[in-house]
Amino acid sequence: MERRKFLATCGTLLAGGSLAAMGSVLAVKASRNEGDMMWQIDPEKCVQCGRCQTECVLPVSAVKCFHANQVCGYCDLCGGYYRANVKELNTAAENMMCPTGAIQRKFVEEPYFEYTIDEELCNGCGKCVKGCSSFGNGSLFLQIQQERCLGCNECKISKVCVSGAIQRVPVGTAYKLKEHA
Amino acid sequence: MKKTTLITFAVIALYAIALAVWQLYDPTSKLTQFIPGADNRPAGTARRADSVVIGEFFMRYDVAPSNAPSQGSWQAWTGFRGQGKDNICKNATPIQLAKGDFPVLWTIETGEGHAAPVIFDGKVYLLDYDEHVSSDALRCFSLITGEELWRRWYRVPMKRNHGFSRTIPAIHDGKVVSIGPEGHVMCCNAQTGDLLWTLDMKKRYGTEIPFWYTGQCPYITSQGELILAPAGKDVLLAGIDMKNGEELWTTPNTVAFKMSHSSVMPMVLGGQSTLVYAGVGGVCGVAADGNEKGKLLWSANKWQPSVLAPSPLQLSSSQIFLVAGYGAGGALLQVDRSGQQWTATIREQYKADKGLSSEQQTPILHDGMIITILPKDGGGMRERLSLYTPSDLHHAVWNSAADERFGLGPYIVIDKRLFAFKETGELYVYDILPRSLQLIRKQQIIPDGSDAWGPMAYANGMLLVRDAKHVSCVKIED
Numbered sequence: 001m002e003r004r005k006f007l008a009t010c011g012t013l014l015a016g017g018s019l020a021a022m023g024s025v026l027a028v029k030a031s032r033n034e035g036d037m038m039w040q041i042d043p044e045k046c047v048q049c050g051r052c053q054t055e056c057v058l059p060v061s062a063v064k065c066f067h068a069n070q071v072c073g074y075c076d077l078c079g080g081y082y083r084a085n086v087k088e089l090n091t092a093a094e095n096m097m098c099p100t101g102a103i104q105r106k107f108v109e110e111p112y113f114e115y116t117i118d119e120e121l122c123n124g125c126g127k128c129v130k131g132c133s134s135f136g137n138g139s140l141f142l143q144i145q146q147e148r149c150l151g152c153n154e155c156k157i158s159k160v161c162v163s164g165a166i167q168r169v170p171v172g173t174a175y176k177l178k179e180h181a
Numbered sequence: 182m183k184k185t186t187l188i189t190f191a192v193i194a195l196y197a198i199a200l201a202v203w204q205l206y207d208p209t210s211k212l213t214q215f216i217p218g219a220d221n222r223p224a225g226t227a228r229r230a231d232s233v234v235i236g237e238f239f240m241r242y243d244v245a246p247s248n249a250p251s252q253g254s255w256q257a258w259t260g261f262r263g264q265g266k267d268n269i270c271k272n273a274t275p276i277q278l279a280k281g282d283f284p285v286l287w288t289i290e291t292g293e294g295h296a297a298p299v300i301f302d303g304k305v306y307l308l309d310y311d312e313h314v315s316s317d318a319l320r321c322f323s324l325i326t327g328e329e330l331w332r333r334w335y336r337v338p339m340k341r342n343h344g345f346s347r348t349i350p351a352i353h354d355g356k357v358v359s360i361g362p363e364g365h366v367m368c369c370n371a372q373t374g375d376l377l378w379t380l381d382m383k384k385r386y387g388t389e390i391p392f393w394y395t396g397q398c399p400y401i402t403s404q405g406e407l408i409l410a411p412a413g414k415d416v417l418l419a420g421i422d423m424k425n426g427e428e429l430w431t432t433p434n435t436v437a438f439k440m441s442h443s444s445v446m447p448m449v450l451g452g453q454s455t456l457v458y459a460g461v462g463g464v465c466g467v468a469a470d471g472n473e474k475g476k477l478l479w480s481a482n483k484w485q486p487s488v489l490a491p492s493p494l495q496l497s498s499s500q501i502f503l504v505a506g507y508g509a510g511g512a513l514l515q516v517d518r519s520g521q522q523w524t525a526t527i528r529e530q531y532k533a534d535k536g537l538s539s540e541q542q543t544p545i546l547h548d549g550m551i552i553t554i555l556p557k558d559g560g561g562m563r564e565r566l567s568l569y570t571p572s573d574l575h576h577a578v579w580n581s582a583a584d585e586r587f588g589l590g591p592y593i594v595i596d597k598r599l600f601a602f603k604e605t606g607e608l609y610v611y612d613i614l615p616r617s618l619q620l621i622r623k624q625q626i627i628p629d630g631s632d633a634w635g636p637m638a639y640a641n642g643m644l645l646v647r648d649a650k651h652v653s654c655v656k657i658e659d
Contacts, residue, residue, distance in 0.1 A: 073240045084313045089228040093215035105220045
């Protein structure tokens with residue numbers, strides 16, 4: 001085979017394969033039925049060991065921090081926002097609990113702040129969740145973002161989860177959201 | 182043009198473009214700086230590192246209605262050494278001990294420390310310290326389930342020094358008062374957690390907080406006066422109105438005492454209601470009622486240990502037993518009254534290995550016997566339970582066995598039984614006999630417990646114990 005023809009064939013296969021794979025993933029996601037099962041984290045069992053960040057097959061984990069506004073105390077002194085033993089209560093990097101800056105907040109009124117999660121930045125490390133759970137009322141919790149999850153037959157994180165918090169759940173209840181502390 | 186020339190120009194052009202891109206492209210343009218002010222906090226409201234706003238934060242927790250404390254006939258343990266200030270719980274009917282092992286109803290994790298809980302209206306109150314957010318936190322739990330109902334906290338950065346938390350709150354007329362390790366006084370509605378008033382003893386009285394932080398527990402009189410012993414530059418003792426935190430009276434610190442870890446104890450001496458305080462520098466008595474309320478009646482400075490944790494123990498209408506650890510030992514104080522003249526004399530004092538002594542817990546006077554745990558410098562009987570009579574402070578009438586050593590653990594009398602808690606988390610129960618104690622059972626309550634120094638509290642058949650990092654509720658009654 002000529003070199004030019006060989007390269008053209010390889011390129012075609014690569015591009016075609018990628019398109020086919022992407023199409024398959026989208027087709028699988030689009031064809032999910034109510035009876036299908038998906039992976040999800042039970043916040044009541046999660047111990048924030050940090051493995052969700054490192055064990056997911058995706059380059060950036062599909063596990064993200066969720067925030068239940070109705071549970072949050074809107075505290076200025078937030079255990080999920082600030083690192084332990086900070087000297088100053090301000091937004092300087094050395095005071096931040098989140099290593100990627102995914103937790104952001106805006107002043108509401110003294111002494112309350114509204115917290116939001118930038119999902120693009122969150123890597124699922126769970127440090128904020130641990131801080132919130134240990135002192136606050138647990139409004140921050142980890143969930144598998146189903147739009148990102150590949151739905152592996154055997155979730156790699158579930159194999160190493162120390163508390164058995166990652167379970168199969170029906171598509172209809174794909175998230176285990178918090179409504180109470 | 183020659184082919185080689187063309188390639189040369191092409192390479193030069195390529196390098197020139199690469200150089201231009203390299204110079205012009207800013208890879209940091211998409212980075213976000215994390216600097217102060219990213220949370221649009223209004224200008225001028227930034228926090229100073231050491232600024233303390235007592236009671237500024239509050240959190241209420243959702244508890245299922247079935248688990249919330251309901252109206253009922255709740256017993257109470259409302260302060261340091263209970264309502265009688267004697268560390269004795271006197272039930273109307275003797276308790277029947279649970280058969281078999283005592284069930285541990287619940288255990289909660291706490292910040293490292295020795296602060297102990299109180300019980301009121303089916304709820305447990307504890308002044309905790311959370312190291313993560315560098316905050317004192319007054320926490321309220323359900324006595325039955327251990328579920329947290331609310332907490333009110335404030336940031337007060339501190340360094341660990343045998344843990345952080347120390348003191349026991351006091352409750353009166355639906356209000357709960359706490360004193361933080363740095364001398365911050367906070368009064369809240371015991372039911373709702375609403376902040377009522379605050380007081381900073383360092384700021385108001387110039388108190389010098391002792392090494393190992395404030396150990397003084399608040400005392401509230403039956404008239405609703407909070408008694409504080411700031412032992413500051415000008416004020417020795419102060420009476421604070423529980424309703425609004427206003428100062429009712431002060432005792433000038435003419436004796437120049439400094440704050441100790443000891444608490445103010447109410448006594449009736451020579452017919453006079455007296456507030457007795459053992460500070461660093463000596464011991465004193467202040468009138469608790471009458472026209473002279475707040476007046477310094479007497480003081481003695483012959484016995485003045487540098488570190489003082491136990492509180493004075495009244496032995497009779499004219500005698501007070503004083504004790505301290507770290508080599509200080511014990512002393513007997515005689516207080517006499519002749520009309521309006523008072524004299525206070527140290528009748529005897531001795532080292533810890535020469536008689537009744539204690540390092541941290543205040544001994545109990547029960548049925549004419551003094552119950553104590555000897556300190557680590559108490560000679561061969563060190564760390565054992567011992568009984569003494571007020572008439573002979575040098576010879577114990579009974580000592581616990583060699584393996585019954587409790588370290589700095591607490592003890593409490595409930596009816597006719599003594600409950601002693603080893604500092605490793607093991608509970609011992611003794612029957613109190615006329616001149617001895619008889620061990621009837623023991624049980625490890627907190628696995629791998631350590632530094633269990635906080636006093637116990639008891640109500641409704643439930644005994645609260647703690648070690649350095651846990652509080653447990655033990656059902657001791659059937």
